[in-house]
Amino acid sequence: MSLLNATGIDYHIDRIPILKAIDFHIEPGELVGLIGPNGAGKSSLLRLLTGIETPDRGEIRLNGYALADISPQQRARLLGYLVQGARAYWPFSVEKVVGLGRIPYQKWWRQSDAQDQLKIDQAMQTTETLAYRNRIVTTLSGGEQTLVMLARIFATENQLILADEPVAALDPYHQLHVMEILRQHASGPRAAVVVLHDLSLAARFCDRLYLLSHGRLECCGSVGEVLTGENIARVYGVDSQIECSEKGVSVTPLNRIGEHHP
Amino acid sequence: MILKTIDTRLLNVALLIVLLLVLALVLSVGAVDIDLGKALDDAWHHRITVESLILFDIRLPRALLAALVGATLGLAGAALQGLLRNPLAEPGIVGVSNGAALGAVLVFYYGLAGFAWFVLPLAGLMGALLAVLCIFLLVGQSRSTITLILAGVAINAIGGALIALALNFAASPYAMQEILFWLLGSVANRSFREVQIALPFMLLGWGMILYCGRFLNALTLGEETARSLGFDVLRLRLMLIMGVASSVGAAVSVAGNIGFIGLVVPHLVRPFVGYEPRRLLFASALVGAVMLLLADLTVQSLSGSTEMKLGVITSLVGAPFFLLLILKSRNTLQ
Numbered sequence: 001m002s003l004l005n006a007t008g009i010d011y012h013i014d015r016i017p018i019l020k021a022i023d024f025h026i027e028p029g030e031l032v033g034l035i036g037p038n039g040a041g042k043s044s045l046l047r048l049l050t051g052i053e054t055p056d057r058g059e060i061r062l063n064g065y066a067l068a069d070i071s072p073q074q075r076a077r078l079l080g081y082l083v084q085g086a087r088a089y090w091p092f093s094v095e096k097v098v099g100l101g102r103i104p105y106q107k108w109w110r111q112s113d114a115q116d117q118l119k120i121d122q123a124m125q126t127t128e129t130l131a132y133r134n135r136i137v138t139t140l141s142g143g144e145q146t147l148v149m150l151a152r153i154f155a156t157e158n159q160l161i162l163a164d165e166p167v168a169a170l171d172p173y174h175q176l177h178v179m180e181i182l183r184q185h186a187s188g189p190r191a192a193v194v195v196l197h198d199l200s201l202a203a204r205f206c207d208r209l210y211l212l213s214h215g216r217l218e219c220c221g222s223v224g225e226v227l228t229g230e231n232i233a234r235v236y237g238v239d240s241q242i243e244c245s246e247k248g249v250s251v252t253p254l255n256r257i258g259e260h261h262p
Numbered sequence: 263m264i265l266k267t268i269d270t271r272l273l274n275v276a277l278l279i280v281l282l283l284v285l286a287l288v289l290s291v292g293a294v295d296i297d298l299g300k301a302l303d304d305a306w307h308h309r310i311t312v313e314s315l316i317l318f319d320i321r322l323p324r325a326l327l328a329a330l331v332g333a334t335l336g337l338a339g340a341a342l343q344g345l346l347r348n349p350l351a352e353p354g355i356v357g358v359s360n361g362a363a364l365g366a367v368l369v370f371y372y373g374l375a376g377f378a379w380f381v382l383p384l385a386g387l388m389g390a391l392l393a394v395l396c397i398f399l400l401v402g403q404s405r406s407t408i409t410l411i412l413a414g415v416a417i418n419a420i421g422g423a424l425i426a427l428a429l430n431f432a433a434s435p436y437a438m439q440e441i442l443f444w445l446l447g448s449v450a451n452r453s454f455r456e457v458q459i460a461l462p463f464m465l466l467g468w469g470m471i472l473y474c475g476r477f478l479n480a481l482t483l484g485e486e487t488a489r490s491l492g493f494d495v496l497r498l499r500l501m502l503i504m505g506v507a508s509s510v511g512a513a514v515s516v517a518g519n520i521g522f523i524g525l526v527v528p529h530l531v532r533p534f535v536g537y538e539p540r541r542l543l544f545a546s547a548l549v550g551a552v553m554l555l556l557a558d559l560t561v562q563s564l565s566g567s568t569e570m571k572l573g574v575i576t577s578l579v580g581a582p583f584f585l586l587l588i589l590k591s592r593n594t595l596q
Contacts, residue, residue, distance in 0.1 A: 061388040077494030083486045089347040090482050090537040100480060103491050108476050111270070152483070 036212035080158035101155030143174030336550020339524020357417030365389025386515030406531035430495035447573020468507025522580020
């Protein structure tokens with residue numbers, strides 16, 4: 001049984017169609033990449049899969065149950081959502097931010113207990129953020145902040161993590177670090193969906209890719225099936241050089257085809 | 263800049279003790295010196311004497327009302343700041359107090375207050391609710407401080423204009439003067455009746471706000487993240503708005519406009535609770551009560567022949583503080 005399975009998803013915002021007839025599934029142990037040009041509907045699809053928005057048509061099932069029928073609290077325990085450009089609006093300490101990930105397990109009047117603290121420490125261990133547990137999150141670098149936001153998700157111990165462009169605006173070191181953490185997470189019963197713009201990172205870390213364009217699913221499958229020169233030219237409007245070596249696949253955009261974005 | 267976060271329970275117990283001490287202090291001083299021991303003794307034996315009357319019919323309701331109104335304003339300020347994720351949000355600045363005042367003025371104007379005990383606070387609630395809903399429609403998802411302040415200016419202007427209209431057509435100069443004085447904000451010459459009128463609406467509002475503490479914490483990471491953490495953002499946002507409207511509406515309808523408590527108090531408390539909106543709530547209520555009691559004490563001790571109004575002194579202290587906050591954050595305002 002698929003961990004998450006979406007079929008025939010239609011979605012619109014303000015009468016503008018965003019997604020059309022999308023089928024998506026992810027199996028336990030998989031790291032799946034969502035790629036496509038700006039405005040293709042990647043973020044919208046991720047929000048639908050997280051259950052914080054509901055599609056106009058189609059069905060999303062989580063472990064076989066309709067996502068809409070799962071209680072918000074249960075859903076929050078199973079699915080972790082990392083919003084694009086995640087940040088904290090108050091100057092919280094790092095540990096406090098990570099502690100927010102325990103909310104789905106807490107009653108409204110309760111303070112965090114020893115069990116929560118254990119999970120918080122483990123999450124910071126996994127993401128290597130223990131060193132700055134007492135620092136103020138808003139004073140950290142972009143890369144460090146992303147790791148803290150990931151730690152917040154790990155503290156919930158979600159089965160499925162959905163991350164929206166977690167490596168955008170990060171340096172190569174932190175890009176690799178974040179992708180490695182997500183890769184590690186996606187094993188056994190757990191999995192992760194990640195929206196990416198860097199096609200080489202997608203090729204290197206993901207098991208399968210979904211290529212979206214103008215709200216439609218252009219193609220999906222293994223890295224080799226999706227990242228072909230022809231697909232990239234058609235969807236992104238660029239010529240590219242695709243190199244395969246034993247170290248992985250790398251995609252280098254070379255030049256634009258024509259004057260306009262396809 | 264970073265203060266070590268203090269254990270929540272310890273902080274709240276300490277603040278509660280301070281509140282009780284200040285309450286005792288406020289009850290022991292006044293325009294007339296009385297023998298407190300005699301007053302208590304007389305009241306205990308059901309003897310109605312000057313001393314017991316002064317303590318229980320004049321000082322106690324005044325002090326209680328100051329504490330309740332202060333707690334409401336501190337709590338509502340903390341709640342609005344958490345909801346809008348903006349440290350400059352405050353019931354007075356964003357126009358909620360003026361909305362409540364308009365509701366109450368209309369009740370005075372048409373002489374409706376006598377119909378039932380709940381007419382006055384309910385009118386305050388409705389006015390406040392209208393103002394908060396306007397703020398929300400105007401500010402929406404934007405966290406821009408400029409938008410918030412401009413929305414506040416607009417709502418305050420509308421509320422002020424309508425209040426002026428009511429004053430303009432007031433039945434008599436005396437009625438007009440009465441409303442004007444009331445608008446300045448005061449807890450002087452209040453009885454237990456005002457406490458009775460306001461308390462149910464305040465308790466309801468406090469409960470709604472405190473229930474949303476965890477939600478406010480989650481909002482620190484934005485609305486989408488809060489939703490992914492299992493919160494029904496629409497419902498809880500409405501509950502917070504209702505809570506602020508109910509408690510501030512009741513506070514304004516019995517004490518008039520008392521500004522800036524909701525701005526200053528959460529700002530002072532925030533570093534001690536690690537900037538956590540949930541822990542800020544209760545502590546801000548306690549500190550708000552202490553601050554307004556002390557402000558009222560100052561008013562009483564400064565007063566000569568005309569008593570200074572409580573709302574005047576909180577504005578005299580609070581407005582420069584507001585200015586300072588703006589100067590401090592001027593470079594980061596968007």
